Amino acid sequence: MGDNERVNTETVNQPPSLTIALLARVQEAIRASGGWLPFDRFMAMALYEPGLGYYANQTPKFGHLPQGEDGQGSDFVTAPELTPIFGHTLARQVGQALQDTGTDEVWEFGAGSGALALQILDALAATGQRPSRYTIVDLSGSLRERQAATLAAHTGVVAWADALPEALSGVVLGNEVLDAMPVQLLNRVEGQWFERGLALDADQCLQWAERRTDLRPPLDIEGPQDYLTEIHPQAEAFVRTLAERLQRGAAFFIDYGFPEAEYFHPQRHMGTLICHRGHKTDNEPLRDLGLKDITAHVNFTGVALAAQDAGMDVLGYTSQGRFLINCGLVDVAKDAGPRENAMMQKLLNEHEMGELFKVLAFAPPDSTADWTPMGFSAGDRTHRL
Template sequence: MTTLPAPAPEALAVSTTLAQKIADEIAAAGGWIPFSHYMECALYAPGLGYYAAGSRKFGEAGDFVTAPELSPFFAACLARQLAELLPQTNGVIYEFGAGTGRLAADLLAELKALGVTPTAYRIVDLSPDLIERQRETLAEHLSKVEWLTELPAEIDGVVIGNEVLDAMPCELVHWTGTGALQRGVVVENGAFAFDDRPITDKRLAELAERYDPRLPGYVSEISLANRGFVRELAARLARGAIVLIDYGFSEREYYLPERRMGTLIGHYRHHTVHDPFYLPGLMDLTSHVDFTAVAETGIEAGLDLIGYLNQAQFLVNCGLSELLTRLDVTDTVPYAKAVSAVQKLMSPAEMGELFKVIAFGRGVSIDWLGFIDGDRCHTL
């Protein structure tokens, strides 16, 4: 059994405080809360949740590494797609969940090199800690960058979200073979535990019936939050584009018989943790994205579904091969490091296949550089 790194005393104190807060909320709710409520508290409770407190999350010293942190070529490719779209709008970029600000900084630099300067770069983020880090990373670009704490009433521009959908609270459903139950959280003997109850939410019940794998003991996720997010973006998008990049599957892959325990996992110091109750507030919780649900929601909301493909193909379509010629092959160590990072972005065994790109448009061209080849919309 892998021994996980021990948290610092001050970090453990934060986790203990958050655990008590969640326990108090469970008691106030009558002894049971949906798992989505637990996940929301663990990730976003003000001053205590994983994304709302001061723990280091990204990079080698954190809990996971994202594509923008791995290689500037990720942003360079995405910039080529944005350069095609921004002139068709009022030129504003909206980024949700900007992490350290690395993607924003690299995009702004690459777009400037391409001769396409955004009129503004607006970051929507709820984490005071991450916003502070973003300000540091974006010090050279502050004249262009604004921070928002909520969605603007109307969007005319390009919306991007890298690894945003996976961090939204999900519902857990247990299919028993004779029906579906909603998995929630209780306190037993001073510790958090799962407890199943009948589903009372009409929409969740409908989806549970649709996805029923007819396998007793099957547990998986249904994200009402992902659907709500896409629906809200669509309602506010007057003109422009939405580009979402995340790990996940189509519906038919998501609910395969062999995936009978779902996709919910925790990330802690580059370790995968299967106990969602481990050190609340110090561990990231995430579930894979059902891209069929995302696509259907966008289409139902009146958006044009532009394309859906894996990250590797998107990067190739956006000119990764040409961009790699920038590397200095004579500078051996940096060259090897850069190539290794790109391999992680592209490899089917790493991020190339598991990560997908899905895009929607309204009032802009439906022919996009990033989806010129390898589109998989037919698999959704």
């Protein structure tokens, strides 16, 4: 370690698990990179290393119940798993976007269990609007198997892809996708900025280590306090690439996060990085490699600017609760029973998902001339980005 490097001497001993091999690969990567691995590279391995990373292995992930001793259960629940009302309502926006942009395909990134795709396809089929193709872009082979089983009724329509094509048209969806893209960690200590990464101690255990850096958050952080935060170059690069290749249609991203001024607020001095396992959260990403989700909240201003830089128009930005109400959730749920109504409230309530989750949409300029997405018809917050 050089003079411009800091080491947190707290080490993390990995417990025996099916992911011992993942730890070995991380250790190998640290050695190969000269003894220090930036956090975004570690996060990519922890989540997506083939066969071992959290989203690349066979452990259950999505559902209502936590993991049990038998290995069954799940780590977290997303809106489509809460209630089909979510997907049936979002389908109204998808249907409008397909019609008004003159496209006939849907692309979904990170489709999880396939629940959202099923809800949207069922709802569109019921109104005679089922697209000619529904393509899922997902890196997880184990999740693809589950998606295929879930979507068996739509076999002739659903397809899978490993990567973006050079050009595409249609409606693009991403529900809780951006938060799982690797982030870089920046730490201001006594006025100096460091990038946080990983090193190995004398026993080859993982430990935090930091290097001086010229990287900075997009906003100056007021005050002299120490300040840990994230920057999102990979998510912004993904959106920029998508925007460059989207020829016609619209893209809708739903995730938890904030506009830039809130994301880098002086009081948010510990950042937003968090881990999910067994429906509990922790702030220890170096433990239990491959057995927990690692996420960070989304900087929606950065995402919107990346889309604009690639020539897109921002169609709207608002809370999930407002978006779903604008899309007719109340009408969709009019015949719902008590349980579904209770789940619906989780989607809408400010202290649940209704305010923390936001919706951002963008489209090529020639796709926006004659229509406004129904989801932003009231309560649009684009001016806050």
